[in-house]
Amino acid sequence: MNEEEFLLLKSIALSLERIADSLEKNAHNEVDDKVDVAVESSDDTNENENMDYGxxxxxxxxxxxxxxxxxxxxxxxxxxxxxxxxTSLDNVAYFMGNRYNDIRKVYETIKRHLNKPNGFHLDLKNATQSEISASCQLCTTLYDIAFLSEYKYDKSPRYFIHATPNKIPIAINFLTxxxxxxxxxxxxxxxxxxxxxxxxxxxxxxxxxxxxxxxxxxxxxxxxxxxxxxxxxxxxxxxxxxxxxxxxxxxxxxxxxxxxxxxxxxxxxxxxxxxxxxxxxxxxxxxxxxxxxxxxxxxxxxxx
CATH class of the missing domain: 3.40.1350.10 (Trna Endonuclease; Chain: A, domain 1)
Structure with missing residues (x-):
């Protein structure tokens, strides 16, 4: 691992810690908590279950x-x-898998643009509240860990996501x-x-x-x-x-x-x-x- 990759991984780890510690509101109707919150603290839950069952x-x-x-x-x-x-990306991946139906549209759009020079504009006007919330959660987290180089969400009445994937090896490998x-x-x-x-x-x-x-x-x-x-x-x-x-x-x-x-x-x-x-x-x-x-x-x- 070269120095640039090491620094990026360190940055990702610090960003994920910050996400886990903060409960900021994201976009659209104040329902966009961070990904680690949406994951429902699976590790803590499992530790409690282990103690209960012995x-x-x-x-x-x-x-x-x-x-x-x-x-x-x-x-x-x-x-x-x-x-x-x-394992620093575990909670992001866990969120993506369990909320895949909600993030499908934005994920497929991000994936398609990994090989394109420009970013994208995604219209969510016809999306459900759950889809909007999950999509914004995912994009916010990917932006925080530098897997998106640009991200902005336009609230009502536009409901548009504007984003650009960061075309670095670790992001491409993860997202593909x-x-x-x-x-x-x-x-x-x-x-x-x-x-x-x-x-x-x-x-x-x-x-x-x-x-x-x-x-x-x-x-x-x-x-x-x-x-x-x-x-x-x-x-x-x-x-x-x-x-x-x-x-x-x-x-x-x-x-x-x-x-x-x-x-x-x-x-x-x-x-x-x-x-x-x-x-x-x-x-x-x-x-x-x-x-x-x-x-x-x-x-x-x-x-x-």
Missing amino acids: CSVKEIDVNILIDKLQEKNITVKTYVDSITEN GHWLEIFIRKTIQDSLKSLPATIEYTYLINPQIILPNGNDFELDVVFLINGEIYWVEGKTGNYQHYINKYSHVANMLNLDKNHSFLVLTDVINPNTTYILSKTFDMTIIPVEEFEEEIKYVFHENLIP
Whole structure:
């Protein structure tokens, strides 16, 4: 990491701390609290749940997971070490995942303009109050952490967002899809902390692997929880090109639908994910339903 990236990460961390400590009002009808408030203090909630249930959650050596994959003839070449993983963006990603339907329009607009020289003007006159509030929350936070270089919101009667994405590597990586991987990882960790059970887990983020057939492949998020492997992929677009391949990899890993998941952002019709899950050998689910689904699966699989 060069000095410029280090200073940017430090700035992001300080900005997020400031957001968590302040309850400023944003735009439109005084309903735009900061993102960390909207996230509902998930870490504190989980700590209280842990005390109530008396459960134990322990992170174990990642090599146990690597060995477990090797038993399935899966070789791990490289991966992101959880010790060095940047967790300063966890709450932003968590907010985006849980409020995705509300931020969809502004997020897709930001994403489209990452490769364009100019900013954008987004009309929210026909948006719901929830969509306006969440969109302004997201933009305010992205601006505070320098992922937007410009941001302004015009209140009633205009209801316009004006913004320019900051075209720096860390922002581009986060906004083009890494936020979804962070959301998946954090949601799984928080869900484990809420279980009334003794849990041992470890995980890999973006491991580069060699499949049993010799092909190279990259997994998004893979957990080992109480000796069982759980694999989750996330797609922010074009899932149609990948879904069959993911289904084959789930079979290679010998993972059933309670252990392999594909989380999608661009499926609006709930019948679509139902049909996809029936057709392919994975559980395919909209991003906003992932937390409820994974908690149900863990409750069924991990509680004695």
